Each structure stands twice: as structure tokens, then as C-alpha cells.
Amino acid sequence: QKEVEQDPGPLSVPEGAIVSLNCTYSNSAFQYFMWYRQYSRKGPELLMYTYSSGNKEDGRFTAQVDKSSKYISLFIRDSQPSDSATYLCAMGEGGGGNKLTFGTGTQLKVEL
Amino acid sequence: DSGVTQTPKHLITATGQRVTLRCSPRSGDLSVYWYQQSLDQGLQFLIQYYNGEERAKGNILERFSAQQFPDLHSELNLSSLELGDSALYFCASSPGLADRTDTQYFGPGTRLTVL
Numbered sequence: 397q398k399e400v401e402q403d404p405g406p407l408s409v410p411e412g413a414i415v416s417l418n419c420t421y422s423n424s425a426f427q428y429f430m431w432y433r434q435y436s437r438k439g440p441e442l443l444m445y446t447y448s449s450g451n452k453e454d455g456r457f458t459a460q461v462d463k464s465s466k467y468i469s470l471f472i473r474d475s476q477p478s479d480s481a482t483y484l485c486a487m488g489e490g491g492g493g494n495k496l497t498f499g500t501g502t503q504l505k506v507e508l
Numbered sequence: 509d510s511g512v513t514q515t516p517k518h519l520i521t522a523t524g525q526r527v528t529l530r531c532s533p534r535s536g537d538l539s540v541y542w543y544q545q546s547l548d549q550g551l552q553f554l555i556q557y558y559n560g561e562e563r564a565k566g567n568i569l570e571r572f573s574a575q576q577f578p579d580l581h582s583e584l585n586l587s588s589l590e591l592g593d594s595a596l597y598f599c600a601s602s603p604g605l606a607d608r609t610d611t612q613y614f615g616p617g618t619r620l621t622v623l
Binding site (some may be wrong): 487 | 510512539541550551552553556563564566596598602604605608609610611612613614615616617619
């Protein structure tokens with residue numbers, strides 16, 4: 397079983413829809429949670445960074461972390477065709493080692 | 509633009525050969541990370557350097573090695589290349605804060621094709 401599980405999709409939604417992307421994880425030592433957006437054949441781009449449980453909002457994006465359920469979510473409001481990309485969740489334990497463990501990514505397509 | 513640069517963008521080589529990928533971190537970042545991204549494995553952590561020293565190691569093959577130089581740029585060396593090494597190789601950098609997982613910024617990647 398992978399440490400981080402993410403539905404690969406593809407997920408297709410109409411423009412303006414609310415998108416919900418999710419990851420589950422098994423390592424209870426994870427404390428730092430990130431969402432990256434990756435356009436085809438480009439480097440991942442950081443969207444959201446959160447520490448421990450709770451919500452964080454940035455524009456149309458909201459990240460939620462529920463450590464008790466080992467479940468994180470990214471919501472995209474008023475989705476746009478430019479949001480079409482692969483979304484990767486990533487997690488870290490903190491401390492001396494800063495490596496990130498990534499989900500496999502969810503491919504999102506927002507259609508006109 | 510993340511501020512992380514990687515060269516070359518594309519590399520095509522043959523099995524058994526050796527290649528070197530180069531990465532320059534964002535100004536001020538002390539940590540450099542290398543990741544491999546293939547279609548079936550997703551983004552896999554290979555190795556981290558902090559201010560010239562190896563800090564963390566992931567699933568890096570013995571045929572692969574890396575180093576970070578005094579000017580903080582890093583090189584990833586891949587030797588005895590196999591077809592299965594074909595992938596995107598990303599470098600990321602971060603300030604390298606010791607007490608947390610700090611934000612990593614990714615470069616544009618090097619696409620390696622082994623024929």
C-alpha cells in the first residue's frame with residue numbers, strides 16, 4: 397500500500413463548477429501538506445501549503461486537512477479551463493528530513 | 509517562473525551511457541532535491557542536499573549519484589543507463605529550514621530518453 401493515495405482521474409467538469417480533489421495517507425507522522433499543480437510536461441507549481449489540521453483559503457482555492465481521518469482536500473471554486481492540469485498532493489514529516497511524499501496526481505479537465 | 513533552473517531541457521542517449529543533469533537553486537535556498545517522474549511511478553524523491561551535505565535519501569539507484577557544490581548548484585549523475593531510466597527529472601529547492609518541511613519550488617525538469 398502506498399503512503400499517499402490519490403484518485404488518478406481523469407476528472408472532467410464544466411466551467412464554473414466546484415472541484416473537489418482528495419488524498420488519503422497512512423503515515424501519521426505527516427504534518428505538512430501541500431498541493432501542487434502541474435501542466436503537461438512542466439514542473440510542479442505550488443498552490444497551497446498547510447501545517448497540521450484545518451482550512452486555508454487563497455482566492456478560488458481552499459485546502460482542508462483532517463489529520464484524524466488522514467484525509468486532505470483541495471477545492472477549486474468557479475473552475476476555469478486554465479485550471480485544466482494534474483493536481484498533486486504532497487506531504488512531509490518535518491524535522492531534519494524535508495523530503496516530500498507525493499500522490500500520483502489527479503488529472504483535471506475543465507470544459508467550456 | 510520558480511527561479512530554479514535546470515539544464516539540459518532534453519537529453520537523448522543510449523543504454524549503457526552516462527549523463528549529468530544540472531540544477532541551480534533559487535537565490536538564497538540552501539537545499540536541493542532531486543525527483544524522478546515516470547508515467548507509472550509518479551513523482552519519486554531521489555535525494556536531498558543541504559549546503560553541500562547529503563541530508564536525505566530516497567529510492568535512488570546505486571547507478572545514480574548526486575552532489576552539491578560550494579556555489580549551491582547541484583548535479584545528478586546517471587550511469588549505465590537502462591531503458592527504464594527514461595523519465596522526467598526534476599530539481600527543487602527550498603530554504604532548508606531544519607524544524608519543518610519547507611516549501612519546495614520546482615524547476616522545469618530535464619526529459620531523459622534512453623534508446
